[in-house]
Amino acid sequence: MITVIDILVPADVHLGPLLVVAPAFTASFAGPRLTAFIGALAIAAQVFIGVHFGVLNTRNVMVQVFSLAVLSALIVFFCRVREHRRQELAKVRSVAEAAQKALLRPLPHHIGPLRIASLYLAAEDEAEIGGDLYTATRTDDGVRMIIGDVRGHGLSAVGESALLLGAFRVVADQHATLPDLAVALDRSVSHYLIDFVDVEDEIGEHFITALLLEIPSQGHMTRMTCCGHPPPLLLRRDHVRTLTSTHPAPPLGVAGLPAAQYPVDEFAFDTGDTLLLYTDGVTEARDGSGAFYPLAQRVAQWTTSTSPKALLDHIRQDLLAHCQGHLSDDAAIIAIQRTPDPQPGRP
Incomplete structure (x- = not known):
């Protein structure tokens, strides 16, 4: 939606930086793999916008693509850390539940x-x-x-x-x-x-x-x-x-x-x-x-x-x-x- 709107609005309006919203939202409900996939799609969409307007090699678009790639990578990293902690918590909780059930059968x-x-x-x-x-x-x-x-x-x-x-x-x-x-x-x-x-x-x-x-x-x-x-x-x-x-x-x-x-x-x-x-x-x-x-x-x-x-x-x-x-x-x-x-x- 962001890509389509960015193509349709006047050329002096740039919505490409909003593409970082996609991996950020995905990380709230999905794992690191799907988040990384959506981040890659967002980067591809930013590149497509640059190619469509013929400005892919400009400094501004290159910085936007690089920034989106870095932010997507950070989001994936934090998503992996969160998943790791969630797995550890699940293991600890399962051990606690087993111990509690063994005590109070x-x-x-x-x-x-x-x-x-x-x-x-x-x-x-x-x-x-x-x-x-x-x-x-x-x-x-x-x-x-x-x-x-x-x-x-x-x-x-x-x-x-x-x-x-x-x-x-x-x-x-x-x-x-x-x-x-x-x-x-x-x-x-x-x-x-x-x-x-x-x-x-x-x-x-x-x-x-x-x-x-x-x-x-x-x-x-x-x-x-x-x-x-x-x-x-x-x-x-x-x-x-x-x-x-x-x-x-x-x-x-x-x-x-x-x-x-x-x-x-x-x-x-x-x-x-x-x-x-x-x-x-x-x-x-x-x-x-x-x-x-x-x-x-x-x-x-x-x-x-x-x-x-x-x-x-x-x-x-x-x-x-x-x-x-x-x-x-x-x-x-x-x-x-x-x-x-x-x-x-x-x-």
Whole structure:
């Protein structure tokens, strides 16, 4: 277009220098090869304009051709540098994603009679995990799960999150009761803080809230031990019930309590019920006016969701709309639905 217009306008109007726009625009969406090709076409167009007007050998046109060639070469060079950095970033990002997924492995969609869906929203950009954690493991008579929240958020809290996840996976099936399991996890967290936290005035500020859950394969009485964590929600038909612990224990890594001081709360988790576990990054998400996200009220309108994944899809969309797409803290949610056991009597 520039070449055609330059030929059609009066001879005293020179638009040839504008040809540098072509490689400059190409570099914004293409790689160095296509940019170099467009730069060569721009140089050829400048030469064609000079030949058309019979002024190719003049000093002015020669300088224009040389300048266009130099500028095109610089644009190609910067395009190559940008592509190289983009490839390096992609490699680093893929390694980070692999490491994060290895640490916070996705929960299986089915464990016995349980249908499970999980959602993790990291507060830090380009991160997939942070200070929130969850995992599940099979036991001889059911499933044990943990959901927790490390003080702080983002990648700086991953170390303590990894510690608790590793400890839970090792000892989850080695203790007869949830209080005994809580004591073992508290001991692991406390040892970590003593050995690895160097700044003395921050030692007392490191802790992990956690909710331990034991869901038997046979029977419907589910047990939980709450260590300073937000209470789960039980969705039953058209009702939402908050399962508040009668005597919640302090977070892990704070008090070093004996097993007798960790409470066990029981509740009925029947076929068709959905249990919703979450971290405080969900309920503390604020809208533009500073109001917290009313999780229990919002969930009440989705009690008829056909699957845990459908429920979490509703929550995700509504939560991000509430906080304008930016969370101030990591948020994790697990939805567990009990279905009829297809093979009763089999663990």
